[in-house]
Amino acid sequence: MNDQSRPGPGGGEAFGKPRKRRRGWWIFLILLLAVLAGGYLGVQYLLSPPSGGGEPVKLTIPAGSGSLEIAGLLEEKGLIRSKWAFGLYLKAKDQGSRFQAGDYEFSRGIGMDALIAKLNNGETVKAQMNRFTIPEGYTVKQIAERLKEQGVTDGDQLLALAKEGKGAESEWTKAIPDNPDLLYRLEGYLFPETYEMAKDSTPEDIVARLTAEWDKKLAQLPADWQAKMREQGLTFHEALTVASLVEREVVLDEERPLVAGVIYNRLKKGMRLQIDATVQYLLDKPKERLMEKDLLVKSPYNTYQSSGLPPGPIASPSLSALKAAIYPKASNYLYYVTAKDGTQRHLFAETYEQHQKNIAASKQQ
Template sequence: MDLNKNKWKIVVLSFVILVALIGIFIFTQIGPYNKNNKKDIIIDISSGSTVSKISEILYENELIKNKALFKIVVKFSDKAQQLKAGKYLLNQTYSNNDIINLLASGKIYQDGIKITIPEGSTSNEIIDILVSKKLGSRENYEKLIQNPKEFYNDFSYLKEDDITSLEGFLYPETYYFSEKLSEKDVLSNMLLAFNRIYSDKFKEKQKELKMTLQQVVNLASIVEKEAVVDVDRPTIASVFYNRLKIDMPLQSDATIQYIFPERKKIVTYNDLKIDSPYNSYKNKGLPPTPISNPGIKSIEGTLYPDDTEYIYFVATMEGKNNYSVDYEQHLKFVKEYKDERAKLNQNKEEK
């Protein structure tokens, strides 16, 4: 009997030792490559890189010891979809978790040309910014933006039938681009940024609303151009949903502005008569494509609109809006706005 007990003790002890050795092995493999070497190493994660590709880059640069374990750590960190393209400054003292957190944070090594894309920029305005910084040609950008198929391999979300342009998906934020990047690479960085912010939560809400991705971004692009302050975005979205629900034209001046090469100071009555698919006074439903590239607040406001019965809204001099259910009340708010604006202009002239 004692012999059997001793055998079990040996088996258990051997198992514990084995587990401990495996634990030590894993710990050392996912820890720093060399905790004493702080020499800077710059790596470049290209747009569309998979976790496998990233692990290869890190392994080749002697920043991780084990590619398979790195991929497992990424999986358990739940940050696989958050790893961002760009240049990163690392060294061998970084553990696998340190590297993953850095790549997910997007704190790239900023040695390129700084490009800031404001929220609500149109694709033409984005092209103007890029070309002014000598990052490619207008002709190439225009061709690529009108041909989403060029990006299908890296961005499957563009494969929906109603997405006919990259307008709306060039996410507005600050980028650092190498002057050696092609036009396609520059646009890919913006598409990657959109893919990053359009979370699984947003995708589930989109399904709940029974909308396509293009419809969400399309409406968000209008909300982006109509809103001045973030608090108004969900309410403005609710107004447009209510108009769509009763088969009323969206009647957004922002869609009229999109028709013109440059933004006009004011949309005139004659402008509302223009024969264009982007004239939301003459045509019902959403325009053919988004009219700008919206920020996350407008996308969020579109996916999570306020629950209202408002049909109309008009700006106030403070930058917000007055909302109304009936047209008579709306006309009163319009008159108030015009009177206040006229008074302000008069005071300016007197000064």
């Protein structure tokens, strides 16, 4: 027999087994590559942004939020596909520790790196703001009307809050006397200033902001202002009332301490203040000139008819008016009249006779 026809040890299978093993390794390798390719494509899918288009997505990141918590919010809003994939991506990129809280607005389809950069930079959405000014010497009615006309807030609601004394945030509003004669408990306590507040601010928000401004401004007064106020036997409410009278009566800053002194001189002598501004406060609309009948209106605010200070402020005074009320200029003056020369200055007098002469002189100017 031909030796080549005989099978070797183990027969013909000795040559077939290695081929099968090699074929198995190729299959395994192909499957492994397929798994890896599938995994890569899966990861790529999870890291890719969801489809774009449509309205921007608004998202609020609360203060103190961790990166995984933020990832959950992003997933809920459809800005990422998986918070877990996002979290792993952050670790791989060594990111997520500098994310900033706030209100954000994201375009749909934003890339992951761009999203991370926006959170790192704190590119929050600025709230739409209203800018408005409360002029010095305005009453709460004028303030409410102004803010209503400008579309800032509901003027009627603000006026109701001022009447009841609700929403105030100043420490000094807690000491407002419980006096039924007060027309508006917060009269004088809404500080005149230029403000910038969010457009969605409520009347309560505005009252809180305007009253709280007093606490900031009072820090600008001399350190002994409260001691000086007590030396004169005044409460803050009374000092604010005097300041409001000065605000409505005097334009020139240098005259304000002198007019405050006149008010105190008349109070000490038991004289009625007879200040026109207190009568104007009671009218629906201010008049250029008061008539005799206007001075007869019955009200504790009418200082032609009632002795002492009115029950409360008649307007929102400036800080300079309050300073004048707390630091008045000493004099013997009991009277003053506005000069008619266009300077807005006053002519002061110690006696009624001299006052009459000043009145006559002012008419000739």
